[in-house]
Amino acid sequence: MKNLPIGMIDSGVGGLTVLKEAMHHLPNESFYYVADTAHCPYGSKSTHDIKQYVWQMIQFLLNKKIKLLVLACNTASAIFLKDLEKELSIPVIGVIQPGSQKAVTVTQNERIAVIATEATIQNGEYERSIKQLNADIQFKGLSCPTFVQLVESERYLLPSAQAEVDEVLSPLKDFEMDTLVLGCTHYPLLRPQIEQSIAKDVQIVDAGVESVEIIIQTLLHNKISRDITSTHPEVKFFTTGEKHGFEAIGKRWLNRKQMQVEQIEPGQLEGFVWKKK
Known part of the structure; x- marks a missing residue:
């Protein structure tokens, strides 16, 4: 459990601002970041649609095995955090x-x-x-x-x-x-x-940025901070849309020469339907 990655989701590149801060303060942790660029922006979409998109990304990450979920998206945090705190067995943090x-x-x-x-x-x-x-x-x-x-x-x-x-x-x-x-x-x-x-x-x-302190506190409270003697931490990026634009912004903002970006095919998200009231 300790060596599993932290999952982070956003509608697009915005959550990279959270990831950048988290990587700085938690250099030993692994991160999986999912950007829903196929449906970005969320701001004008219905609550039902936003919950569905977010639920699909969450299920994608859960299948990858994560120990903590960060909603690095204010819209998703406002609309969905309370439901997810009740539904998921891992800690969930909003912004x-x-x-x-x-x-x-x-x-x-x-x-x-x-x-x-x-x-x-x-x-x-x-x-x-x-x-x-x-x-x-x-x-x-x-x-x-x-x-x-x-x-x-x-x-x-x-x-x-x-x-x-x-x-x-x-x-x-x-x-x-x-x-x-x-x-x-x-x-x-x-x-x-x-x-x-x-x-x-x-x-x-x-x-x-303020949410990163809560991430740190949650890791310590649940005793799930990564074992620094384990293998080198990894950072992976996934996007539901075209990956090249996301990759270009990510490299510049995170100051990385390389980014491991995988485009999620629509079929990988089929069947994940949010049905809770």
Whole structure:
């Protein structure tokens, strides 16, 4: 059990921001990362469809044998985490609670904004999590429907990306927040543009990065940290869509010369149907 990999899933490349941090803090652990690029982005999709896509990726990973599952996707965490905690026999970690806890800890004026996908904002889990920790918090959620595609298409590397980010974030201008939560794991790739678009004294919380401490705590609590005397750890990548674009972004973001990427054929996911209420 200890030497099994940690499974991590996201709708696309965004979860690589979580993986990068996890690999840095847990260099002895193996990781299997699944990107559902065939169905990305999740933000505008129905709850039913998102659960089905995520369930298929989970079953794929369970068949590969993993010891812990990380939902490196805010949308999946908002919609599906509570169901999965009851359904799965291995620990499951989402990114919303860690991000909420950090934001409540660092805010000074009790005004917190969260930017995320439409599905995450509509679900309301961020607002519930934050206000459970501090009922006096003034909260504003803003959906940024174009941000995921901005990253997945690599348009975030173009100078024109700044104007697009400025326009999307303009509703936050009058909120007077002092803390902004990046409520989608794609958004850290846009961090330079986001920082330029908001007030300089606003603290940015990366929800995905904050989840890594929970991963570490969970490994220790369950006594499933990898045995460092075992074979060399491995990192494998799987994608449900075309793998070359994912591989290009992954190499650049993770600073890797090589990536072991396998494209999942649709037939490998057939028969995995989420039927729970």
